[in-house]
Amino acid sequence: MTQKQLPKPVQDFRKRYPEVWKAFNELGDRCHDAGPLDEKTRRLVKVALSIGAGLEGATHSAVRNARKAGVPTEEIEHVAVLAVSTLGLPAAIRAFTWMGDKSRR
Numbered sequence: 001m002t003q004k005q006l007p008k009p010v011q012d013f014r015k016r017y018p019e020v021w022k023a024f025n026e027l028g029d030r031c032h033d034a035g036p037l038d039e040k041t042r043r044l045v046k047v048a049l050s051i052g053a054g055l056e057g058a059t060h061s062a063v064r065n066a067r068k069a070g071v072p073t074e075e076i077e078h079v080a081v082l083a084v085s086t087l088g089l090p091a092a093i094r095a096f097t098w099m100g101d102k103s104r105r
Contacts, residue, residue: 007057039069040069040070040071040075043062043065043066043069043071044066044071044075044076044079046058046062046065046066047059047062047063047066047076047079048079048082048083049062050062051079051080051083051087051091051092051094051095051098052083052086052087052091054091054094056098059095059098059099060098060101063076063098063099076099077096077099079095080092080095080096080099083095
């Protein structure tokens, strides 16, 4: 993701604290490489974690990254469907709303 695609507050943080931003990204890379899960599975897990934590920005990012990794929309949306029985219908609907935000894609 380029700096222009990042939300303005994230761009500002990145400019103000470049070393922290670099370390944050390195940590993310190391976490992704730390285990046996393949790219698609990791991306779906990140979507699920973001939905479960109720984090809108993280959900937007996780969905965007999953799509970029080639995960089909139907599979991403299935994660939100699975949230119904674990997190409840309101959380699942919230996730679908975030997934459909056109301005965040």
